Amino acid sequence: MTILQATAVTKRFGGLVAVKDVDLAIGEGEVVGLIGPNGAGKTTFFNCLTGMETPTAGTVIYRGSPLPRRPDLITKAGVARTFQNIRLFPNMTALENVLVGRHVRTKAGVMSAVGRGPRYHREERESEAKARELLKFVGLTTAGNELAKSLPYGDQRRLEIARALATEPGLLLLDEPTAGMNPKETVAARDLVRAVQGRGISVILIEHDMRFVFGLCDRIAVLVQGEKLLEGTPAEVQSDERVIAAYLGKAPEDAAGSSPKKAAKKAAPRKTVPKPAAAPDSDKDTPA
């Protein structure tokens, strides 16, 4: 069953078309990868889905009804996200960060906060229990009282996921969840995404680490220059010549040089698309 249906989403910045007529459907409990070279419009597409940008055209249907425009309403509807350049609340503790995520699912108003009746206490207790459970879920059991900014990088990424999960989403958007991670942390991140999927939450992720994407995703969509080049299973995408061309450029038929064969060999031999190492971390597409 489809949980999110984006139809012909387009985003123009003046004359630049950052995202052009992109369709994407996400099924219940599915993990979908969104890949493409730098500047392909992946993050802009994410921003259109989460209300950070208003799409110039197109519709996004979530669970049968169109998504609202404001970010907080979208989160309330059940679509949560993380950011490419982590955006935690740096001077709040890890636990507080997750508790902020509970905001949208709790109700206590000013009167109840000042009055502190039994309902207020129960809600606070439940929020904290839930937040601690989520910290444990992402593997940050001991970090509850640390400031977010003093956590190691990998932990910050996981905390951001915990905060997003605290809003009880049906669909989680992860913008480069492994950027800047070492191999060990990347493996942990993969396990974490699987665990999220195990909770029945659908995931869309932008990622440059191809081993990560192909090992994890049920389906992959390739975005090139704002347009969806193709969509399919990892095997289909991996073997598609156009994807390789999009990442590395076409193998030059008449390249100047002593051994054109060698050049072709370099680009084509493995049908497996570029190595993970080829994804430059420091050189990102436009920030959110």
Added chain:
Amino acid sequence: MNQAAFVRTRLQARFGPAAALIGLVGVLLLVVGCFLPWAGFAGFPGKMLNTAPGGSRLYVLLLALFGVLFRLDWPGRARALRGASTFALVITMLTVLFIAYAGGGLVNLGTGAYVALAGVVLYYLGAQSLPEDDVVAPVRELPDGRWRVLIETLLVVGVAVGALIIFVIGLGLPTASVADGPDHRLGGAISLNDLTNESQFLCFLLFVCGAMLALSRLGLVASVGAMTKKHSRVLVAAALMSAVVFPFTQGGNGYSLRIAASIGVFAAAAVGLNIVVGLAGLLDLGYIAFFGVGAYFAAIFSGSVTSVIDMHLPFGLVILLGAAISGVFGLLLGAPTLRLRGDYLAIVTLGFGEIFRITVNNLDGSAGPSLTNGPNGISNIPDLTLPGGFNFGENHLLFGVDLPFQANYYWLEIILIAVVMTAFLRLAESRIGRAWVAIREDEVAAAATGINTTRLKLLAFVLGATLAGAAGTVNAHVVKVAAPDSFTFMESALLLAAVILGGMGTVPGALLGATVLYLLPEKLRFLQDLRLLVFGIVLVLIMRLRPEGLVPSKRRAREFHEPGGGADALSAPPGHRGTA
């Protein structure tokens, strides 16, 4: 800073081994000096003539007691000694200068002054030459035992009582005159009597700062602070008791109670502003206008003869309505402007503050409707009366003490502060408080986490305005007048300074900041034109030495002192950060 460190290194190289000896000799000389007369003539306040130390001599003597640290190997002792000796040096030199000036020359100094000067210089040199501490003083805990809870409770109560004592002394320092000296004027402007009197206050303030600095460098302030957190209910109860008994310590002096009540109003407004600035991070430069709305509402509807509306609403209703109307103004101003961020919001609020002041200045019937009496304001606001016939304007006999009528208003202030404080503390620790902090930290991320940022910012703004309005209605009754001059930008800036100086996001910080900011200009009044200059210098110094504020919130202290830098730290390129 670097230069000081360089000089210290040189001193350590030269006197290092003998540092403790030099220091101890200095301390001994200083103690002896404090028991000898400092002034060769009668009349200088603070008992400078006889042999019993009082006034500045007592402060120096107490700071000299830290000298025992030369013989103890406590962590943090070198830094503590440097702090104590520096302040002792400054107080001694200031007092000697004041005495010499009041007496008309150095010849009028007593022998004690010379002995003490020599001693304090050696004390200072000895402390500066001590080797650096290897470790930062730890937060100590009392050993477990039967008495632990009792001792901790007593210490926490002691904090509240100590604060009361410091406040009482600071407020009530002698206002004697130099009996025999001529009252000539310094530079033709500053009265000698004022100078010598206020030097007492200045020395006292320096003493408190020096002692607190030394104690905090020994880790004692943090240790006791941890206890107050553990027994926060005890602290609140003790602080409330201290505040309530304060009028009994004043011996019927209505003036000091009046000042205390004014500080109370100022502090209540500062706590309200703390919601807007400290929690939600919205820079509001026109906050005093909301205070003014409340004050004018109370002035108009409390039966003042100068009010154009002849109506006398009961006080409870005035407070509620004044607060509500102020809140409505907050809503009207906030709704269109809170989409702005940072500096833009500051400019709009600044504009609102000015609009309010100019409007009430002109609503005098000639330039607009007659409502506020224009620049004259509404005066003669009658004293409050409670339904039981209790009149706030009369002295009352309580527990055999005849209390001046100002005590009634003072206690009203205490209730107001208690209410505002409770609201602040409970909101800060709730889901709403967390959302405000999240907005302050990163508005985009807060929105993406499901927080309706516009609505919550508006809520902070309106709540702040409401509390200011309530404080304003009470203030109108305390000062009995509402006039446009009381609501200038300067007042908004002072309130903001109180919040930042005291420590953003904490109640004790706002209270302390408000007290310091209210008392300092009062006590510096004798400097006349130089007053604001000195005031500014003091503010700059405090911000330089303690950027997180006098009583920072835990979060803010960590913000400034924990690795990870500012908010930008999180967006640093991943490659630049250590990974596990």
